[in-house]
Amino acid sequence: DENSPGGIAVIDTSEVSKIEHVKFKNLGSIEENYLNIPGSITFYQAPVNIEYCFFENSNSEDALNIVRSDFKIKNSFFYKSQSDAIDIDFSEGIIKNLKIEKSLNDGLDLSGSNVNAANLKIINSGDKGISLGEESFFNGEKILINQSYVGIANKDGSISSIKNIYINKSEYGLAIFNKKAEYGKAMLTLKNLELNEIIEKYLLSEGQILIVDE
8 A cells, every 4th residue: 555655574483475476556664563674575474485575665665574594585576775775684585586675775695694696787876785794695697887886795603605697887986994993804806897987996994804816
């Protein structure tokens, strides 16, 4: 209902939720009685498979937030998110054939998660195209990031490996650093990297590791 936008939350389920061929538009957050859930669509300790879905004009902290859950997100499109498009927290899963466009904050934000991803197009993110933090493990292939403030930020002990990646028209290409002192070294390994029209290609903090084409 566009006149009273709320959100959707699935909490503590054992069976896998399957969502296919659904359009989510103009959703907000959940603020009702004792509930205060900042994402438009949230899965908390609730496994989920999402395929052929369209998320448009999310007016919340995250268009999709997955927390402590196994997941698959495939063949879907996220358009015009007011903050992050996808926020994955302490979860494990697969992301494949995804387009994320016009997120005011991050396109894809991982914290403490283990994710395999392929065929991602992330266009016009206000902050980071991909943000990897809090000891995340990320394996990616065939990734395009266009017109983001930062292409990829790999931080706080996260270990990531990406091959066939193209970053275009961004303020910063790659940033590897520790934001939180309790985490160890972050490491980003890239193969077949192409940077085009990047003002500052690399930001590498002391003690962090960046490997490009060996």
